[in-house]
Amino acid sequence: KAGVTQTPRYLIKTRGQQVTLSCSPISGHRSVSWYQQTPGQGLQFLFEYFSETQRNKGNFPGRFSGRQFSNSRSEMNVSTLELGDSALYLCASSDTSGGDGYTFGSGTRLTVV
Amino acid sequence: AQSVSQHNHHVILSEAASLELGCNYSYGGTVNLFWYVQYPGQHLQLLLKYFSGDPLVKGIKGFEAEFIKSKFSFNLRKPSVQWSDTAEYFCAVSRRGGYNKLIFGAGTRLAVHP
Numbered sequence: 715k716a717g718v719t720q721t722p723r724y725l726i727k728t729r730g731q732q733v734t735l736s737c738s739p740i741s742g743h744r745s746v747s748w749y750q751q752t753p754g755q756g757l758q759f760l761f762e763y764f765s766e767t768q769r770n771k772g773n774f775p776g777r778f779s780g781r782q783f784s785n786s787r788s789e790m791n792v793s794t795l796e797l798g799d800s801a802l803y804l805c806a807s808s809d810t811s812g813g814d815g816y817t818f819g820s821g822t823r824l825t826v827v
Numbered sequence: 828a829q830s831v832s833q834h835n836h837h838v839i840l841s842e843a844a845s846l847e848l849g850c851n852y853s854y855g856g857t858v859n860l861f862w863y864v865q866y867p868g869q870h871l872q873l874l875l876k877y878f879s880g881d882p883l884v885k886g887i888k889g890f891e892a893e894f895i896k897s898k899f900s901f902n903l904r905k906p907s908v909q910w911s912d913t914a915e916y917f918c919a920v921s922r923r924g925g926y927n928k929l930i931f932g933a934g935t936r937l938a939v940h941p
Contacts, residue, residue, distance in 0.1 A: 745927045757917065757931035770926040804871065808927050815861065816929060818871040 716741065718807050718819035726825045732793040735822045739786050739807030746788040747816065748780060751802040760803075763788055795826045829854045831918050833932035840908050840939050848903040848935050850918035857923040860901040862892055865934075866914045874916075877901065878923070888912070913939045 719738040727733050739746050747762035747770075759772040763782035780790040786807075792799055802823050806816040834849035852858065862874040875886025882894040892903045901918060918932040 747927050756933045759928050762927050770928045815873045815876050816927065820870040
């Protein structure tokens with residue numbers, strides 16, 4: 715089966731701009747979670763969506779938001795970009811219990827200049 | 828709050844050496860445990876997972892891990908490493924029956940020399 719697809723793979727944005735990242739989960743997976751990976755902070759949980767509802771949120775400012783559509787595809791948005799938002803953003807999909815493990819996409823590398 | 832501690836940030840081994848990467852977690856409830864690997868330039872891949880049952884779990888590529896509940900540990904092992912095992916390894920935990928939220932350790936960079 716097809717894996718988790720994230721688009722775009724690379725993005726360069728300017729401070730103050732906003733950005734939207736997209737994630738298409740594995741077919742049949744209804745849970746999508748987002749993570750930020752940086753050299754300094756490692757992998758940090760952003761939020762998780764299931765059936766279009768945000769079920770859990772990490773410790774990130776309100777500039778980070780997301781949503782999930784009825785087809786389980788998810789988007790995350792970062793507004794008023796800061797240099798520190800430069801990171802690899804990873805999306806993971808799973809079934810409701812996580813019993814399959816979490817399958818990760820290749821990520822979107824965001825660079826803020 | 829949940830946390831995961833990986834003891835070694837960098838490990839250097841020669842091919843055929845044995846590997847053990849430490850992982851301890853802090854959480855009062857029942858957890859699911861995972862090891863992920865990230866090869867250079869690639870995405871995170873699941874090596875193995877523990878939910879319940881036999882505390883010794885076997886994963887892909889000859890890796891195994893042992894869950895020791897009394898020590899809150901989930902150490903990763905491989906009897907004989909290969910150059911192709913050069914990668915970063917992440918231990919992660921999620922709350923059993925909870926929402927899909929993974930807490931990751933800081934990762935261990937493994938370099939295997941031929």
